[in-house]
Amino acid sequence: MVNTISVPNTQTFVDKNQTSLFASVSQRLEKALKYVAISEDAIARLRYPKASLSVSIPVRMDDGSLRVFSGYRVRYDDTRGPGKGGVRYHPKVSLDEVQSLAFWMTFKCALLDLPFGGAKGGVTVNPKELSKSELERLSRGYIDAIADFIGVDVDILAPDVYTNSTIMGWMMDEYSTIKRHLCRGVVTGKPLTIGGSQGRDTATATGAFHVMQTFLPKFDRVPEETTVAIQGFGNAGATLAELLAKAGYKIVAVSDSQGGIYAPQGLDIPSVREHKNSRRQIKAVYCQDSVCSIVEHQTITNQELLALDVDVLIPAALENQITAANAADVKAKFIFEVANGPVTTEADRILQAKGVRVFPDILVNAGGVTVSYFEWVQNRNGWYWTLEEVNQRLQTKMETEAKKTWAIAQDLQIDIRTAAYIHGLNRLGEALDAKGTKDYFSIRE
Structure with a gap:
């Protein structure tokens, strides 16, 4: 069971003076506040x-x-x-x-x-x-x-x-x-030769992969029967596409800022990535020496990709890609947010009403900051880990917190995003309250 306590309805996080994007972002906490025992002092400081x-x-x-x-x-x-x-x-x-x-x-x-x-x-x-x-x-x-x-x-x-x-x-x-x-x-994500960590360049994608592998089996999804569309074919999106393809998932669509490609039978992701890296364009055809991979495909826009009839949609580009204007068009059953804030608060409500499961950015794309932490620790100790050590520590971290978040969601019968904020809020609240609260200072000796 999750040890949570409801707080008074008078506690609110959104401030009318906050700017537009931040006001929208901070609304995500409103639902979570109903389930945590966090002091008014902590909320005031986090605002x-x-x-x-x-x-x-x-x-x-x-x-x-x-x-x-x-x-x-x-x-x-x-x-x-x-x-x-x-x-x-x-x-x-x-x-x-x-x-x-x-x-x-x-x-x-x-x-x-x-x-x-x-x-x-x-x-x-x-x-x-x-x-x-x-x-x-x-x-x-x-x-x-x-x-x-x-x-x-x-x-x-x-x-x-x-x-x-x-x-x-x-x-x-x-x-x-x-x-x-x-x-x-002072900086993480550096080149290996000047103090960088093994696995940092692929950490966001690797972490997201472990989160997906933790959650999708809970819905009886098997890779070979799961179609995936990925918006954003930069480092994180392209690396995740390769990891998913190797695991057996069918990647049917990818896109970058210029547009995308779609092939219902599945794309040859290594070929697409090679072509993207060499020519800065996404195409499904790449030939090298005697090896040639040809996949028939059609050109689509980013908006068309978001509306594809697929099992899993992965926004891996920028924020505010799925909004109130296009959320109703989303046909995917699961959304994993590899980008920061790709789904707006208004779109969240529409997707939830449609039964779409949205797995939040603060969990899904946390692999990057996790391995950045590993790099920071290695820099301070002067002792560097192998790629296998980094990847094993990352997998353990991502799976552990994903399972804890899932347990909160199941216990309280709430969505995963709210559960993730509850999980984070509990830890933040404890740390903030450790410095003293109104109740502490109101007690007379």
Whole structure:
């Protein structure tokens, strides 16, 4: 049985002054608050980020001109440990978005029982328009602007949308230059040669795979009889597609920002990935020497992919992909959120009414931050693990927390997303209350 206590209905998390995306995101807690014994003090502290930073980053471009980019870093909560969260490069990055992502990270780290709080960062930029030299100057400029805001025991960075191990290496190097000593633990997701961890580049996908393998058998789903569509064919989506295909699942559709392909009989995922990596396009045909894999397919849009009649839908791109406008079109029986926030709060209600099972991002995509934790630990100890050790520890962590979340959902007869927030809230509440509450300070000696 899950030990939970209802709280007064007067407790609410959403604040009318919160910005649009964050207000929508924080609504996810409303249902969870009904089932946890969390103090009013804890709710008050979780309602707002601990610290937010907005910076300007001047970059000298290759043609000699100067451009100034907007950058952000939000440390939402550090009660359970230093802030932890990625840095994304995207044209739509805003403080509202970064704050929302930092909020999610807070609950993700608590859900996985990692000794971290939640943080996030980003730069408003289209990295595809920058040369490699400009990208390096931007990355180092970002660190120069936020150096006093981060640290090995304060706030730890990681890759996110359109950032990678090379960029993380630049950031770690720049921070070390500023501090005048090597600071490997300030950034995770680095290249192996400068302190990165085995398995970090595939951790998000590997973690999601273990979550799927934990949950789908509970609904009598077997891989060979399960069709899958994946929106987002970046590192996480493509790696997960390969893992699922090797396990016997039929991947019938994949897409990237330009569109997608669909083949009811199943796609040859290694061929699709090879073509994507070599030509930056998704196609189902790839030929090399005497080996040629040809699969008949049709071209589809991202919206068409979301509406395909498949068993499992995996949004692995950006947030707000399934909304009130298209949720009714979703035909999948299960949704696993590999992206952060791909399903809006309004869409959640529609999908739940349709009987669609949605497995939340704060659990499904937590493999990345889990192995980032492993990397941080290895950096601090100076002792590095093999790929097998990393993968085994990751599998144990993901399966353990997935099973605990499932137990909460079954015991309370609620949806998995609410159960995940309950699980995280219980841990956050205990940590926040350990510093003292109204009840504690109201007691007279």
